[in-house]
Amino acid sequence: MNRDELSDEQKKVVWRYAEVWRRFRRLPDGYRSFNDLEDDLDRGSGMLLCGLLVEAQASSVITADVKDPQFHAAIFGKDDNAVLDMTPHELRQARQYIIQGEGTAPVRWWWTKPPFPTQKLWVVAGNTDKDDDPPPDTPLAA
DSSP: OOTTOOOHHHHHHHHHHHHHHHHHOOBTTBOOOOTTHHHHHHHOSEEOTTSEEEOTTSSSSEEEETTOHHHHHHHTSOOTTSOTTSOHHHHHHHHIIIIIOOSOOOOOHHHHSOSSOGGGHHHHTTOOOSSSSOOTTOOOOO
16 A cells, blocks of 8 residues: 555545534635545545645544634544534544544534424424413324
8 A cells, every 4th residue: 555545444534524524514714515525535645625634644644624723623633622613522422433433423403403492393283272381292293
């Protein structure tokens, strides 16, 4: 294997990083594309068009993220204060998933919980009772 060639595991780390980044981060100045990431990774070490610096011989394959250095510091630098838009639990889960490939990618809490109170769902689903409390064990509408 060439010194600059990335192993399959290193490529997976980069893909996991991109996956979690997409779920949690947005750049204030616009769009960040990972569309050509597979082709970039096949070229080996170097600066990728998406702003990631990957180095096959480094201790962590992604040595810099020029477009989002705070996210890189949070994941690889273990800086818990680098990103304020992730909870401590999300950050721990992201690190474990990206670096070790263990667990699952964290999901934003609002993707798993409705953005409105669940007790109002039963009213929308057709309940005509006048009181504000839903009956116990009422199934929610799909």
